[in-house]
Amino acid sequence: MADGKADLVLHEGLVFGRPGCDSLAVAGDRIVALGSFRELKSLVSPRTRLIPLDGRMVAPGFIDSHLHFLEAASVAAGVGLSRCRSLTELLAGLRLAAGKTPPGNWLRVFGCDEALLSERRGPTRAELDQAVPKNPLRLRHQTLHASWLNSRAVAALGLEQPDFAAPEGARLWRDSAGRLTGLVVGMEEWLGRRMPVVTRAELEARVRLVSRELASAGVTGFTDAGARNGPEELALFAEFVAGGLVAQRVGLMLGAAHAAADSAPQWRRQAASAGIRLAGIKFIPRLEGGSAGGLAEKVAQALVRGFGCAFHVTEVDELECVLAALEKALPAAQAQSPAPAPLRIEHGGVIPPDQVPRLAALGAWVVTNPGFIYYRGSKYLDDPGLASYLYPARTLLERGIRLAGATDAPVTPARPLSAMAAAVTRLTRDGVALGPDQRLTRDQAFALFTSSAASLFGVDAGEVSPGRLADLVVLEADPLSAEPGELAAVSVDLTIIGGRLVYERSKPRVLVGATFREVE
Numbered sequence: 001m002a003d004g005k006a007d008l009v010l011h012e013g014l015v016f017g018r019p020g021c022d023s024l025a026v027a028g029d030r031i032v033a034l035g036s037f038r039e040l041k042s043l044v045s046p047r048t049r050l051i052p053l054d055g056r057m058v059a060p061g062f063i064d065s066h067l068h069f070l071e072a073a074s075v076a077a078g079v080g081l082s083r084c085r086s087l088t089e090l091l092a093g094l095r096l097a098a099g100k101t102p103p104g105n106w107l108r109v110f111g112c113d114e115a116l117l118s119e120r121r122g123p124t125r126a127e128l129d130q131a132v133p134k135n136p137l138r139l140r141h142q143t144l145h146a147s148w149l150n151s152r153a154v155a156a157l158g159l160e161q162p163d164f165a166a167p168e169g170a171r172l173w174r175d176s177a178g179r180l181t182g183l184v185v186g187m188e189e190w191l192g193r194r195m196p197v198v199t200r201a202e203l204e205a206r207v208r209l210v211s212r213e214l215a216s217a218g219v220t221g222f223t224d225a226g227a228r229n230g231p232e233e234l235a236l237f238a239e240f241v242a243g244g245l246v247a248q249r250v251g252l253m254l255g256a257a258h259a260a261a262d263s264a265p266q267w268r269r270q271a272a273s274a275g276i277r278l279a280g281i282k283f284i285p286r287l288e289g290g291s292a293g294g295l296a297e298k299v300a301q302a303l304v305r306g307f308g309c310a311f312h313v314t315e316v317d318e319l320e321c322v323l324a325a326l327e328k329a330l331p332a333a334q335a336q337s338p339a340p341a342p343l344r345i346e347h348g349g350v351i352p353p354d355q356v357p358r359l360a361a362l363g364a365w366v367v368t369n370p371g372f373i374y375y376r377g378s379k380y381l382d383d384p385g386l387a388s389y390l391y392p393a394r395t396l397l398e399r400g401i402r403l404a405g406a407t408d409a410p411v412t413p414a415r416p417l418s419a420m421a422a423a424v425t426r427l428t429r430d431g432v433a434l435g436p437d438q439r440l441t442r443d444q445a446f447a448l449f450t451s452s453a454a455s456l457f458g459v460d461a462g463e464v465s466p467g468r469l470a471d472l473v474v475l476e477a478d479p480l481s482a483e484p485g486e487l488a489a490v491s492v493d494l495t496i497i498g499g500r501l502v503y504e505r506s507k508p509r510v511l512v513g514a515t516f517r518e519v520e
Helices: 037-043 069-076 085-099 127-130 153-158 188-194 200-216 233-241 264-273 292-304 316-336 353-362 371-375 382-389 393-398 418-426 442-447 451-457 486-491
Strands: 008-011 023-027 030-034 049-052 058-060 064-068 105-112 136-143 148-150 171-174 179-187 219-224 249-255 274-282 309-313 342-346 365-370 403-405 472-475 492-497 499-505 509-512 515-518
Touching: 008 037, 023 037, 030 037, 049 472, 064 403, 064 418, 069 200, 069 219, 085 105, 085 127, 085 136, 105 371, 127 148, 127 153, 127 179, 136 153, 136 365, 148 188, 148 219, 153 179, 171 342, 188 492, 200 492, 200 499, 219 353, 219 451, 233 249, 233 264, 233 274, 249 492, 274 292, 274 342, 292 309, 292 316, 309 316, 309 515, 316 353, 353 393, 371 418, 393 403, 403 418, 403 442, 403 451, 442 451
Parallel strands: 008 049, 064 219, 105 136, 219 249, 249 274, 274 309, 309 342, 342 365, 365 403
Antiparallel strands: 008 023, 023 030, 049 509, 058 472, 136 148, 148 179, 171 179, 472 492, 492 499, 509 515
16 A cells, blocks of 8 residues: 555445444555545545445455365366265266266266265165266265276276286275175275376366355365375466466465475475465374374474474374374474474364363364264264264363364365354254254354464464455355354355455446446
8 A cells, every 4th residue: 555545445334343343445465444434535546446345244254274176176077966865866966977978988976975875875886887887987985085986987997907906005895706896995096197187278177166166155265185285286286376277375285295305495485485385294194004103203204394284083093093193293393393383183073072181282273174064964863972072163162272164175065154054053954953062153163264264374364454464255244143044045245365356246336436337
């Protein structure tokens, strides 16, 4: 604001956390003033873009602390069947998709989880062959950790050839006769390398689409939590950001293979020059042998090199392994680096009470997925005793453990408002209350994706205050006044990142200087 004027003024509405304030001004990428429109008029010049709020709420933009952007882009051009609730529905969807695919072409489908189907099982190879007889089919599990293949895909990939060697850690399921069932686990990277190559133009189109969808949900920043990320993915994201394909602020985890890399300083420089935040090393305990001792050694190496550490934890034994590893690794790492980078428990799906004090003592963040309660809650109903230990957000907050929210997209939709609603209601898609004693207030749920997420992300955003980054959303209603059941339905009308309008739900009239025109 070299000339003392604002580039953007949002006026005559509600400002999150600022009672009696109806307007804010932005210069460059920062919020520079809050107040009444009368008070901010002196900042308006002919070049100032004025956007009437018309009583709507301007709030901090949402930060999704754990999603899989590259995976979302990978499935963006495929067929999604995650809404199916029975095998009948799933197979009908596959037949419909196959009918629109030229014979011989690969059919990519995403979104099957046997735990959410009424039959409580996945499709058999014979069922897949009947539904998709003329195309090789890869049906990916909703969790992204497994796939079902039909016979054409099995043949195309050579899985039944005498010389086939399964990659380390993979499991290929077989029936009683020893024939492959089509279900393969731990082969996602291997399969990805053998699928038809995506053209650069197609990849860029997918990336734009995913970024646009995130913006439409109010997401202004995210962390890609891919466990296989490395220098190639860092370079790819740098290109996406520089080319304007990704509008959001980007954080990137690196795979565990890079924990001891001597090139860490070079990667930091590369990331910083691209405006990308390195969110630490991603560890999956079962892929590290499930041994606390072996994991501790790698964690210590990462911490000494200045990396934060993030741990995939969905089961009690995984958390026990991680806690034991951290209790062993931290003293040695702190002796060499008194202020180690953040520690993160990703998901924290099941956390029993006896593990909470140990977790609190370590000072680790928990990146929680309240949306799982809604979208995937029905799979937990078979074990009602689990409910109070499942994503126990209230217990963790009461013990002083810091929480940030994430959708884990594309495992669940990248809709922070839906995840906030689930944190408040603890209701499954079928309306069943799952662990109601763990409900959060609306303020606490909102903070998961705003102020708390910004603190973990390391970005000067998350609040509507002068000097903060102008990463903002305009919502049709105040989310903290909406009924809990209506919170998910609150619309994102505008998304602003660094003072730049990147998404609008409709074309509102805006005043530039003294004339009205449509937003470009």
